Amino acid sequence: MIQAQIQRSDWIEVNRALIEQSPHWAQLDRQYRRQRNRFLIAAFPLTIAGVSLFIGRAASTSGMYYEGAAIGLLLWAFIALATTTTNTHKLAKQNELSRVERADYSSYVGGVTVGIDPGGIDIAHESKSLRIAWRMVTIREAAGSFVFSCGADGAIIPRRAFSSPHDADAFITQARAWWQTGQLAPEEHLARYLSDRDLPCPKCRYNLRGARGTACPECATPLSVESLAGT
Numbered sequence: 001m002i003q004a005q006i007q008r009s010d011w012i013e014v015n016r017a018l019i020e021q022s023p024h025w026a027q028l029d030r031q032y033r034r035q036r037n038r039f040l041i042a043a044f045p046l047t048i049a050g051v052s053l054f055i056g057r058a059a060s061t062s063g064m065y066y067e068g069a070a071i072g073l074l075l076w077a078f079i080a081l082a083t084t085t086t087n088t089h090k091l092a093k094q095n096e097l098s099r100v101e102r103a104d105y106s107s108y109v110g111g112v113t114v115g116i117d118p119g120g121i122d123i124a125h126e127s128k129s130l131r132i133a134w135r136m137v138t139i140r141e142a143a144g145s146f147v148f149s150c151g152a153d154g155a156i157i158p159r160r161a162f163s164s165p166h167d168a169d170a171f172i173t174q175a176r177a178w179w180q181t182g183q184l185a186p187e188e189h190l191a192r193y194l195s196d197r198d199l200p201c202p203k204c205r206y207n208l209r210g211a212r213g214t215a216c217p218e219c220a221t222p223l224s225v226e227s228l229a230g231t
């Protein structure tokens with residue numbers, strides 16, 4: 001069991017970091033840079049030649065072609081600068097970030113208690129509690145917090161909630177190990193779980209050590225690691 005006090009700002013930091021880490025985010029940048037570079041390369045000779053001709057022809061002295069070329073170069077540099085600062089994807093990204101800042105985190109701030117066991121994770125916020133099987137959980141780390149999520153639900157545990165960095169590492173290592181076995185087929189997961197445990201069947205109290213299948217061999221009550229470990 002680990003307890004933490006979660007602020008709104010913790011969620012904002014975590015969600016910002018998650019967005020910035022996402023492949024989608026990097027993809028937007030790459031896409032924009034590619035488009036911009038192609039445009040600027042194509043515009044370079046056109047701008048210089050165009051402005052040079054425009055100014056050179058209008059003037060009586062031939063030297064004005066050179067001045068026109070220089071002005072064309074300046075114009076191109078200006079366009080390059082403008083396309084760097086008016087990144088349309090940047091606006092999309094700012095929108096995404098401001099949505100993160102405006103979001104309602106009220107159900108997820110305040111005290112939170114998180115417990116993990118071989119079957120899943122128990123999350124108790126002040127206003128809601130939930131238990132999620134490992135199969136449904138995504139574990140990430142962002143902005144100095146561990147993030148456990150299942151769709152829009154979940155919890156964050158800042159590393160500061162642990163008494164030492166070593167405790168935090170031990171916690172997340174254990175969670176990831178249980179998460180890993182939680183991805184096994186239910187039957188395999190249960191067989192592994194029961195291979196070295198003396199556990200009574202919740203209905204008939206039969207010792208389930210070494211049992212195979214997904215039901216009690218004695219009374220046929222359906223069994224799962226999620227239900228056995230969560231009690």
Ligand SMILES: [Zn+2]
Nearest residue numbers: 201204216219
């Ligand atoms: Zn039984």
